[in-house]
Amino acid sequence: MTDNVALAPQPTTAGGAYRWRWPAFVVVLLASIMNLLDTLVTNIAAPSIRAELGGGPALIQWLGAGYTLALAAGLITGGRLGDLYGRRPVFLVGAAGFTLTSLLCAVATSPGMLIGARVAQGLFGAVMLPQGLGVIRSVFPPRELGAAFGVFGPAMGLASVAGPVLAGGLISADLWGTGWRMIFLINLPIGLFAVVAGARFLPAGRESTARRLDLPGAVLAAVAALLLVYPVVQGRELDWPAWVFLLIALALILFVVFARFEAGVQRRGGDPLIVPTLFGNRAFTGGLATGLAIFTSMVGFALVFAVFLQAGLGFSPLKAGLTVLPQALGSLVGFAATAVGLTQRLGRRSLQLGTALMICGVLGVFLVLRVEGADVSPWHFAPVLLIYGAGLGLFLSPFFDIVLAGVRPAEYGSASGTLNAMQQLGGAVGAAVLGTLFFGLLGGQVAQAADADASALRSRLAAIGVPAPEQQRIVDGLRACGRESADTTDPDAVPTACRRLGEEVSGASGATSDGAAVAAAVDEAGRDATHGGFAAALRGTIWAAVGLLATAFALTFLLPPYARRHRPGGAGDGPAGRETGSAS
Structure with a gap:
């Protein structure tokens, strides 16, 4: 159609390249880093947020899941909006909205307000992000595109x-009394710069022949994703009523309806969000399943590990951030392997090696917890997290290229957007499923840890002079208090069992000559039970993470052996190969 002719950036240099391509690149890079940080920082901030705003364990899960679910639901639609209306205006709307919703997150006064702001933040991120990579591809000539992505990848790696560490440092510094709120306030200057500089340097015009937005398809996909994640997160706190399982079943039905609807849109000559023929491609569907398993495991494990470090071991946010630093450094090692050609030579085997290293790293965390117990320190985790991170880098570097090698060039745009949406959906499902498993195990494991230390506590109380009947009441009270504290939905409220335990300890202290020793013995036993219970809950959750990683390992055999541009013998030298191989 004549009104959809591409309006490419005007060549304003002697070489025909867009004059402001590097300033435009900086704008896109900063926006991408801003989004990346907002997917990472709430894991570190979640315990501090819950301590101030209240809310149950579901709040911790929704801080990440709400953002990534909204991002997943909106990514493909956001990319299509850029096709329809031009990347610059859509980017500016997304960046401005992201900045405003970051401010709303920072001033939130209740769990509901914060979760709502996070969801809105994810939706504006879905509008902003797809425009960035499209801008980079449009403003750089082919000879410079590799250099641009060569800067983009390491910069994102350094941001990860x-x-x-930045989140932990900002929270611990408590600048101007802001505490955790500063992790959102820091977006304000970055976002404002992105809006102002984007209006000045991003190219105008459209580069697509897309005619209309598949709004019904977008709504179907978003509702299906929400109906899948919401009952998993909330079900445990509601004691798993029947309607929770009905919602999950309805979500699966809606995904089928969505697929049929998209096929109908394509038959009628429309522009479906997802090209239906992709789902008949074994390599692509295998890639979707592999990515879903990997990102579910990765994000879920990151969430519960961060909660364990702070709520279980009592680490400060900064110490928790530094504890996971080896994982990020390991990821850089894995990404560096791409730069020296390792993953290009290995192809699909890089995914398998990376997954195997991730399994070794997660099992290493399990062994550290079993061997070190309550005396564990950040140094104990450093080697195994380094291995885990290296595996993650080896997997992520070639993953998208290898999966996209199995699709036709005409399907590339839809396939790329679907893969990115799947990545975010996997993150939301990971926070929901592994978070629910962890918090579901926690109360019982704390109670078991208290039982395991009961004889030692009785011995200490007997040595102080506490009579046997009161010893037993204190032991029983400690067990009940630990369980109720682990399961509470209001961290500011003192559980009934804990109040009764306090009364028992006060009574026992008054009946002995060393009341302070009684309180100290009970406090120490309580800390040990908390450490032991959190560690046991994490160990149980690790098995689920390992199962997901093992599933991903098996699914990699469905993928093409190599990314198209890296196939031996120059198989990627044709036009299709160049187009598919350029994604990363």
Whole structure:
């Protein structure tokens, strides 16, 4: 159609390249880093947020899942909006909205307000992000595109390293009394710069022949994703009523309806969000399943590990951020392997090696917890997290290229957007499923840890002079208090069992000559039970993470052996190969 002719950036240099391509690149890079940080920092901030705003364990899960679910639901639609209306205006709307919703997150006064702001932040991120890579591809000539992505990848890697440490440092510094709120306030200057500089340097015009937005398809996909994640997160706190399982079943039905609807849109000559023929491609569907398993495991493990470090071991946010730093450094090692050609030579085997290293790293965390117990320190985790991170880098570097090698060039745009949406959906499902498993195990494991230390506590109380009947009441009270504290939905409220335990300890202290020793013995036993219970809950959750990683390992055999541009014998030298191989 004549009104959809591409309006490419005007060549304004002697070489025909867009004059402001590097300033435009900086704008896109900063926006991408801002989004990346907001997917990472809430894991570190979640315990501090819950301590101030209240809310149950579901709040911790929704801080990440709400953002990534909204991002997943909106990514493909956001990319299509850029096709329809031009990348610059859509980017500016997304960046401005992201900045405003970051401010709303920072001033939130209740769990509901914060979760709502996070969801809105994810939706504006879905509008902003797809425009960035499209801008980079349009403003750089082919000879410079490799250099641009060569800067983009390491910069994002460094941001992933700095993110948790930055979050922990900002929270611990408590600048101007802001505490955790500063992790959102820091977006304000970055976002404002992105809006102002984007209006000045991003190219105008459209580069697509897309005619209309598949709004019904977008709504179907978003509702299906929400109906899948919501009952998993909330079900445990509601004691798993029947309607929870009905919602999950309805979500699966809606995904089928969505697929049929998209096929109908294509038959009628429309522009479907997802090209239906992709789902008949074994390599692509295998890639979707592999990615879903990997990202579910990765994000879920990151969430519960961060909660364990702070709520279980009592680490400060900064110490927790520094504890996971080796994982980020390991990821850089894995990404560096791409730069020296390792993953290009290995192809699909790089995914398998990376997954195997991730399994070794997660099992290494399990062994550290079993061997070190309550005396564990960040140094104990460093070697195994380094291995885990290296595996993650080896997997992520070639993953998208290898999966996209199995699709036709005409399907490339839809396939790329679907893969990115799947990545975010996997993150939301990971926070929901592994978070629910962890918190579901926690109360019982704390109670079991208290039982395991009961004889030692009785011995200490007997040595102080506490009578046997009161010893037993204190032991029983400690067990009940630990369980109720682990399961509470209001961290500011003192559980009934804990109040009764306090009364028992006060009574026992008054009946002995050393009341302070009684309180100290009970406090120490309580800390040991908390450490032991959190460690046991994490160990149980690790098996689920390992199962997901093992599933991903098996699914990699469905993928093409190599990315198209790296196939031996120059198989990627044709036009299709160049187009598919350029994604990363």
